[in-house]
Amino acid sequence: MGVYLKRMLLLMSLFCCSTSAWGAEIHGRSSTQFMFFQNDLLERRQATVAEYLRIAITNIDKDGKFNIYGYGRGHQDFNAGEGGGMRLYYLYGDYRNLFDKIDFRIGRQFVNLAAGSAIIDGAQVTLKNVGPVAFTVLGGRDVIFGETGELGDGTNTALGLAANLEGFQKTDLELSWFRKYDLGDIARDQLGGAFKQYLFNSVRLYGNARYDLVTETFNEVQAGVKYFPTARLIFTGEWFQSYPTFDTTSIYSVFAVDRYQEALFRVDYTINEMFSVNGGYTREFFEDDDAANVYHVGVGVRPIEPLRVNVEYDNRQGYNGSLSGVMVDAAYDLNGKAELAGGFTYDAYQRDSLTNEEIARRYWLGGKYKLAKNMAVSGRIQNDVNVHYEENVSGRLVFDYDF
Amino acid sequence: MKKFCFLMFIGVLSVLYVQQAAAQKQSHKDYADMKLSECNECHKGEGIAPNHDADWVRGHRTVASRAGHNCGECHKQSFCLDCHSGGGIDAKLETDAARLNYIPKSHRSDFISIHPIKALDNPQSCTRCHDQKYCNECHGRFPKGGMRIRSHLMGATGIDSSKFGDHAIEARRNLQSCASCHPDGDVCIQCHSSGQVRPHPKSWKAGNFRERTDGKVCRKCHLPGTY
Numbered sequence: 014m015g016v017y018l019k020r021m022l023l024l025m026s027l028f029c030c031s032t033s034a035w036g037a038e039i040h041g042r043s044s045t046q047f048m049f050f051q052n053d054l055l056e057r058r059q060a061t062v063a064e065y066l067r068i069a070i071t072n073i074d075k076d077g078k079f080n081i082y083g084y085g086r087g088h089q090d091f092n093a094g095e096g097g098g099m100r101l102y103y104l105y106g107d108y109r110n111l112f113d114k115i116d117f118r119i120g121r122q123f124v125n126l127a128a129g130s131a132i133i134d135g136a137q138v139t140l141k142n143v144g145p146v147a148f149t150v151l152g153g154r155d156v157i158f159g160e161t162g163e164l165g166d167g168t169n170t171a172l173g174l175a176a177n178l179e180g181f182q183k184t185d186l187e188l189s190w191f192r193k194y195d196l197g198d199i200a201r202d203q204l205g206g207a208f209k210q211y212l213f214n215s216v217r218l219y220g221n222a223r224y225d226l227v228t229e230t231f232n233e234v235q236a237g238v239k240y241f242p243t244a245r246l247i248f249t250g251e252w253f254q255s256y257p258t259f260d261t262t263s264i265y266s267v268f269a270v271d272r273y274q275e276a277l278f279r280v281d282y283t284i285n286e287m288f289s290v291n292g293g294y295t296r297e298f299f300e301d302d303d304a305a306n307v308y309h310v311g312v313g314v315r316p317i318e319p320l321r322v323n324v325e326y327d328n329r330q331g332y333n334g335s336l337s338g339v340m341v342d343a344a345y346d347l348n349g350k351a352e353l354a355g356g357f358t359y360d361a362y363q364r365d366s367l368t369n370e371e372i373a374r375r376y377w378l379g380g381k382y383k384l385a386k387n388m389a390v391s392g393r394i395q396n397d398v399n400v401h402y403e404e405n406v407s408g409r410l411v412f413d414y415d416f
Numbered sequence: 417m418k419k420f421c422f423l424m425f426i427g428v429l430s431v432l433y434v435q436q437a438a439a440q441k442q443s444h445k446d447y448a449d450m451k452l453s454e455c456n457e458c459h460k461g462e463g464i465a466p467n468h469d470a471d472w473v474r475g476h477r478t479v480a481s482r483a484g485h486n487c488g489e490c491h492k493q494s495f496c497l498d499c500h501s502g503g504g505i506d507a508k509l510e511t512d513a514a515r516l517n518y519i520p521k522s523h524r525s526d527f528i529s530i531h532p533i534k535a536l537d538n539p540q541s542c543t544r545c546h547d548q549k550y551c552n553e554c555h556g557r558f559p560k561g562g563m564r565i566r567s568h569l570m571g572a573t574g575i576d577s578s579k580f581g582d583h584a585i586e587a588r589r590n591l592q593s594c595a596s597c598h599p600d601g602d603v604c605i606q607c608h609s610s611g612q613v614r615p616h617p618k619s620w621k622a623g624n625f626r627e628r629t630d631g632k633v634c635r636k637c638h639l640p641g642t643y
Contacts, residue, residue, distance in 0.1 A: 044505045050515045053528060054554060063516060065505040067494050084494045086503065088516055102497045123493050123500075127481050132501060157547045158501050164549045187481050199628035207481035219478045227624045228617070233540060235478070244456040244466055249475070255540045257591055261629050263548070264601030264636055268608075269617035271588040273539055281469045283456075291470045297537065299589055307537065311470055334533040338524065342510045354509040358525045364532055373526035379509035393509055399526035407515070411507075 041068035043414045050407035055095060063088035079108045098162055103132070114142050124151050124173065128205025128223060129191030131171045132156040141179060149175040155193055170194045183211040193260070200260035202226040215241050225258045227266070232258045237277075245283040249293075252276050271300040279309070289313040297331065305331025319346040334364040354379040373399035387415040444489040473522065500545045532593070539590055551596035558597060565593075601636075609637035 044065040052059040063086055070081040083104040089097040105120030116139040123132050126149075135153010152172040157165035175189035186208050193201040204224040211217050217239040225232045237251030254274040259266040279293030295307040311325040322343045329336040338360030345353045358375040377395035384390060394408035447455065456466035467479050480487055480496075487496075497503050502517030512519040524530065535542055542551075567583035587594050598604065608615040616622075622643060625633055634643040 042505055046504065048515060052515075054557075059515075061516065063504075065503065067492065067505055069492075082493065084492075084497070084503070084505070086505075086516070100502075102501060102503060103493050123497055125480060125496075130500075132497075157549065159547075159550055159553055164547060164553075185481070198630065198632060202628060207478055209478060209481075221478050221481070227621070227628060229619065229621050229624065237478075241466060244459065247466060247469055247471075249471060253538065255538065257539045257543075259548070259591070259595070261625055261633055263595065263599075264605065264633065265591050265595045267620075267625065267633060267637075268591055268604070268615045269588060270591050273589070275538065279471060281471055289470070293471075295537075299536075301585070305537075313470070329533065329537070333536045336530060336533050340521075340524065344509065352509065356510060360525045360530065362530055362533060371529065373529065375512075375525045377510075377512075381509060391509060395512065397526065400529055401526065409507075 037073045038071050039068060039416070040071070041066065041416055043416070045412045045414075046409055047411075048407070048409040051402070051405050052095070057094070058092065059090055059095065060092050061088055061090045061095075078110055079106065081106050100158065100162075115140055121156065124171075126151075126173050126175050126189040126191050126205055127187050127207040127221060128173065128175075128189040128203045129171075129193070129201065131193070132158075133171050135171075145178055145180060146176050147179045149173070149177075149189075168194065168196045185209040195260060195262045198262050199227075200262050202261075203232075217241070225256075227261055228256075228258055230256050230258070232256045247281045249277065249279045249281075251278075274298040287315045299332050303332040305329060305333065320344070334362065335370075336360060336362040338362075350383045352381045354381075371400045373397070389413045444486050447490075473520070535593065536590055539592060542592065548592065548595055548599070551592070552599045555596040556599070605637055610639070610642065 042065075046063045046065065047060070048063065049058065049060045051057075065084075065086045067084040068082070071077065073079045073081065081104075084102040085104070086100045086102070087097065088099075101121055103121050103123060105118045105122040107116075107118045109116050111117070117136060118138075119136045121132065121134045122137065124130060124137055133151065133153035133155060135151065137149065137151035139147060139149045141147040150173070153170065154167065155165055155169040155171040157163060157169060171191070171193045173189060173191045175187055177187040177189075178184060187206065189205045191201065191203050191205065192199060203226060206220070206222045208220045209217060210219075219235075219237050219239070221233070221235040222231055223233040224230070231254075233253075233255045235251065235253045237249060240248045252274070253276075254272055256272055257270050275295055275297045277293060277295045279291065281289075281291040283289040289312070291309075291311045293307075293309040295309075297305040297307065299305075306329070308328045309326070311323070314322045314324075316322075320343070323341070325340045327336065327338055338358065340356065340358045342356035343354065347353065355376075355378045357377070358373075360373045361370055362373070363370040375395055375397050377393060379391065379393035381389055381391035390410070390412050392408065392410045394406065397405040397407070399405075452466075452468045455468065459466050467476075479485070494503060494505055498506060498518040499520050504511075504516070504518040507518055511521075512523075519527075522534070527534075565586065567581070567586055594604070595601070604615070607613050622634070625631075626643065631640070631643065
């Protein structure tokens with residue numbers, strides 16, 4: 014991690030030096046957080062201080078075309094022996110509208126194509142305004158995060174190509190190709206497609222597919238329709254299927270798998286500013302006639318302007334266990350400067366007939382106070398009561414500073 | 417006459433469609449601070465579905481696809497990565513983030529116990545944010561037979577053979593869970609290597625694997641030159 018970070022910072026500093034100083038502006042957020050919790054991996058309680066920093070350096074050049082964005086975290090544990098660490102989420106230079114036709118980004122960045130997504134240390138170039146289709150090419154080292162550090166190495170790389178329609182208000186179409194390398198071998202080789210079409214001012218058709226070139230199967234297909242007769246009422250119907258696939262470097266990539274399918278129907282209705290409801294049903298299909306039913310109901314209430322309450326209920330019954338639970342969140346804005354919040358979760362679940370029904374509960378309280386327009390302190394404390402813990406208290410205290 | 421009417425109908429539809437489709441997308445930068453309810457009224461007026469509704473977490477994949485995506489006009493990449501790659505700089509009070517990585521709402525209450533159920537509500541959902549190696553970090557610490565899986569129940573002298581037959585169904589439906597404890601598949605190839613029980617699907621494309629891995633994955637079970 015350290016080597017890559019140094020290289021990245023060196024690269025970015027060269028970029029900065031190569032641009033003329035034009036009164037660049039630096040904006041961002043610093044979030045200093047103290048957190049205490051039970052680390053289940055280490056089986057110890059942990060007290061950690063973390064510093065999150067997100068920056069945007071803009072107006073570097075005369076026309077404001079080149080900007081730099083970064084986001085990272087450093088943390089230090091004080092009592093569980095985990096030590097400290099850093100995570101760089103992204104740090105990239107973004108140059109827009111070169112000759113009004115080319116956008117490029119260089120550095121660590123999140124890239125997302127219909128065929129695959131990744132965080133890469135590399136570059137992404139988009140050619141646009143050359144007709145109804147824009148083209149993108151991207152590639153670099155594939156960054157894989159674990160719970161605390163990075164899991165990948167220099168042999169993990171990713172490449173992608175995409176073509177997408179541009180300039181159409183009601184039609185979106187993307188076709189892309191995405192490849193990942195691991196230890197010099199091609200670990201993933203996928204084609205992807207995404208499609209959206211708006212019709213009759215009240216219908217959205219959409220689809221998404223990934224085709225695995227190694228196994229020659231569609232490992233994901235999604236197709237749906239949204240019908241919205243008003244801005245407050247949305248009906249959704251959707252079908253999804255998948256064949257799980259693995260990196261070719263894994264022995265599991267050669268094993269046969271079953272197809273998974275699901276059909277979903279849901280309704281979202283915002284009755285007025287005070288009341289909204291949503292409900293849905295999903296039928297999950299496994300092979301050999303096994304199935305599961307998932308029901309969901311949600312209610313949002315705002316009886317007075319400063320108070321909002323959300324209640325969600327889920328019920329899953331069928332193959333691979335049952336889960337029934339409710340989540341309640343409430344927040345009260347005291348005077349525009351202070352906010353109080355709290356909630357609880359109650360879940361009853363049973364994995365299969367061999368196990369008993371078990372119950373998990375969570376209770377939490379939180380508060381936030383704005384010290385100034387660009388400064389706020391907040392805190393949250395929660396207690397988990399479940400099969401593992403009679404009491405598991407965790408929390409965080411945060412100081413946010415925007416600049 | 418019928419053909420003519422049909423062609424006219426198609427022609428009119430095409431003209432209407434092109435007029436509608438060719439209208440340019442609008443920049444959203446100026447609207448970044450507006451209330452979502454105001455966004456939705458305008459979206460409806462333009463024939464665009466409200467897309468920040470209560471179904472957003474489940475359905476944002478198509479909205480965020482490369483074609484027509486304009487997420488970046490209001491959101492920074494940290495908005496995506498706090499969920500997809502663990503962060504917490506913008507954690508709201510209701511967000512469970514009492515550890516380094518922001519925990520999405522889908523990871524409800526005692527997720528350590530519940531995740532085996534949730535992992536089968538679409539077996540691909542975990543890998544959208546987690547690499548397989550992420551699972552191994554924790555599952556690799558369990559002692560042999562430590563997982564409560566039907567086919568792995570222990571009898572007096574080891575795994576209960578009467579239950580072990582279920583492992584084929586379990587594995588085909590959720591092979592990721594096998595990989596989470598046996599990342600190298602060493603126990604699988606004891607029975608599924610060359611000349612024993614064939615693990616491949618019916619439409620097996622051996623050549624594709626040979627080309628892409630130079631036969632490395634094949635040689636885990638087959639002798640060189642036999643695959």
